[in-house]
Amino acid sequence: MADVGRCGMLTVTDLYTARGLALKSKGRNSRGAEFAGPCPLCGGKDRFLVWPEQNDGRGSYSCRQCGISGDVIQWLMDVEGMTFRQAAQAAGRAWEKRPVKSAPQEPQKREKAPARLDAQTMPEPARNAALWRAEAAHFIESRHQALWAQTKARQYLAARGLDEVAVREYRLGWQGGENGRAHIMRLRKNWGLPEEAPREPGGRVRRAMWIPRGIVIPCLASDGGVERIRIRRPDADRKATLPNLKYYVMPGSGGAPLFLPMKPGTFRRTPACVVVEAELDAMLVHRAAGACCSVLAVGTAHLRHLPSGLMEELKRLPVILVAMDVDANGAGGRGWELWRETFPQAVRWPCIHGKDPGEMFQAAVPGHGHDDVRDWVLAGLPPLYAAAAVRGKREEPRPEQPAPAPEEPPARPEPSFPTHPAWDLNGYYMGADLVRECLRANGLTLVPAGDDVRVRGDRQLPDREYVKLLPFLRRHREYIDEIAAGMGVDHA
Numbered sequence: 001m002a003d004v005g006r007c008g009m010l011t012v013t014d015l016y017t018a019r020g021l022a023l024k025s026k027g028r029n030s031r032g033a034e035f036a037g038p039c040p041l042c043g044g045k046d047r048f049l050v051w052p053e054q055n056d057g058r059g060s061y062s063c064r065q066c067g068i069s070g071d072v073i074q075w076l077m078d079v080e081g082m083t084f085r086q087a088a089q090a091a092g093r094a095w096e097k098r099p100v101k102s103a104p105q106e107p108q109k110r111e112k113a114p115a116r117l118d119a120q121t122m123p124e125p126a127r128n129a130a131l132w133r134a135e136a137a138h139f140i141e142s143r144h145q146a147l148w149a150q151t152k153a154r155q156y157l158a159a160r161g162l163d164e165v166a167v168r169e170y171r172l173g174w175q176g177g178e179n180g181r182a183h184i185m186r187l188r189k190n191w192g193l194p195e196e197a198p199r200e201p202g203g204r205v206r207r208a209m210w211i212p213r214g215i216v217i218p219c220l221a222s223d224g225g226v227e228r229i230r231i232r233r234p235d236a237d238r239k240a241t242l243p244n245l246k247y248y249v250m251p252g253s254g255g256a257p258l259f260l261p262m263k264p265g266t267f268r269r270t271p272a273c274v275v276v277e278a279e280l281d282a283m284l285v286h287r288a289a290g291a292c293c294s295v296l297a298v299g300t301a302h303l304r305h306l307p308s309g310l311m312e313e314l315k316r317l318p319v320i321l322v323a324m325d326v327d328a329n330g331a332g333g334r335g336w337e338l339w340r341e342t343f344p345q346a347v348r349w350p351c352i353h354g355k356d357p358g359e360m361f362q363a364a365v366p367g368h369g370h371d372d373v374r375d376w377v378l379a380g381l382p383p384l385y386a387a388a389a390v391r392g393k394r395e396e397p398r399p400e401q402p403a404p405a406p407e408e409p410p411a412r413p414e415p416s417f418p419t420h421p422a423w424d425l426n427g428y429y430m431g432a433d434l435v436r437e438c439l440r441a442n443g444l445t446l447v448p449a450g451d452d453v454r455v456r457g458d459r460q461l462p463d464r465e466y467v468k469l470l471p472f473l474r475r476h477r478e479y480i481d482e483i484a485a486g487m488g489v490d491h492a
Contacts, residue, residue, distance in 0.1 A: 013050060018245055018249060020252070023050055032051055032054060034050070035050045035051075041302055054071075059071070118306070130192070143175050157172065170218070171220075175212070175216050175231055183212045185210060191251070212231055213231075213237055230247050257297055258282055260283070263286075274323055276324065277298060277299060282296065288373035288377070289377040292385070292386075301325065318385075320346040322336050325355045376417060
């Protein structure tokens with residue numbers, strides 16, 4: 001990546017390494033230099049082949065597993081979800097006539113793309129993990145401090161709903177350039193990374209890595225260590241070079257998606273997870289509604305694999321709100337199909353304004369952006385969860401803003417939220433307060449009866465309603481015991 005900023009030619013190798021993936025040399029053959037690595041869509045280790053010398057140096061690719069193959073334009077369509085016109089324009093080519101795929105045709109069995117998300121152990125990148133994490137932690141902290149001097153960058157984040165509280169919580173930062181350039185160069189060995197093999201015969205070994213200017217977005221693992229670093233490049237830099245490279249993944253980063261667990265508060269168990277694409281959107285949702293849901297940023301609508309532990313976590317949740325981008329090329333809709341087939345409790349949950357939470361925040365009445373995002377999440381929860389979240393809402397500290405308040409703040413119109421199927425309350429886990437509310441809604445109360453408690457109703461329920469109630473009481477026995485203890489009953 002050392003010469004990306006200078007040459008400005010978009011290549012398959014650049015697109016591949018920009019996703020944090022590494023290629024290994026496989027020697028030379030009739031197609032020129034050949035490299036192999038994991039497929040950006042279906043994973044693996046060396047099923048994905050790249051020939052950098054083909055197509056006048058732009059390269060071509062082919063996956064032996066999922067069957068994708070082609071050139072730069074086809075990559076932008078296969079991996080990035082662009083239309084042909086968008087891909088051609090991003091690659092700087094005329095779009096009137098679609099070029100023929102240039103990847104070599106090999107006898108192979110083209111397997112049908114998976115219809116469901118798969119659980120797998122995410123492969124570790126080729127790196128000295130301890131050294132990389134230490135250097136990454138230092139990088140994140142120094143860039144976090146540098147952000148406070150960058151007014152434009154903080155204004156950009158604030159416009160996306162990430163105020164100073166969020167900047168501190170998620171350790172966002174700013175990576176500037178040096179020596180008058182929009183990037184920096186750093187030795188790979190200092191980060192515990194191996195040197196890169198030359199891209200062409202007789203080329204030089206790449207000992208340094210290219211790090212562009214932009215907003216630094218860390219992804220932390222459950223133990224607090226750095227899992228991945230992404231950099232959101234400024235639009236002005238993208239106009240100058242590599243317009244399609246909006247996000248840059250630091251070499252050596254892991255492949256697990258960003259998962260933000262629910263904040264401690266009203267619920268003892270997480271009632272829902274909101275699935276979005278971009279990390280900044282995930283942080284916005286978590287900032288606004290993290291007390292009533294977890295948030296997952298998948299990075300792309302074409303996600304095919306999830307870490308095994310995360311897959312099991314999602315299976316236990318009552319509801320998954322899938323809010324991938326609503327865009328013109330339909331990638332978000334195609335990605336939703338995988339979630340629908342994998343998780344029966346998944347619900348397609350588009351934003352009430354715009355294609356993603358960031359645009360929804362910007363479309364809100366000034367001062368109500370976080371409220372709209374939070375209410376949008378609450379509208380997707382089972383009713384009793386949402387009611388408890390509203391009662392347990394706590395005001396979080398907000399940064400001081402010297403701007404004078406208007407005499408009459410603008411009125412906030414009532415948002416129009418999506419709809420979802422009726423909820424089956426027997427399928428959800430609740431806290432003791434919610435159990436009480438559910439019983440109350442059915443005209444039932446718990447009353448002490450010696451060393452036990454009994455259910456008493458203020459009206460006669462049909463037998464079929466009692467049959468429905470029994471599984472609910474058994475499922476939430478621990479909360480029944482908690483309620484009984486509050487009544488002074490030793491054993492419930």
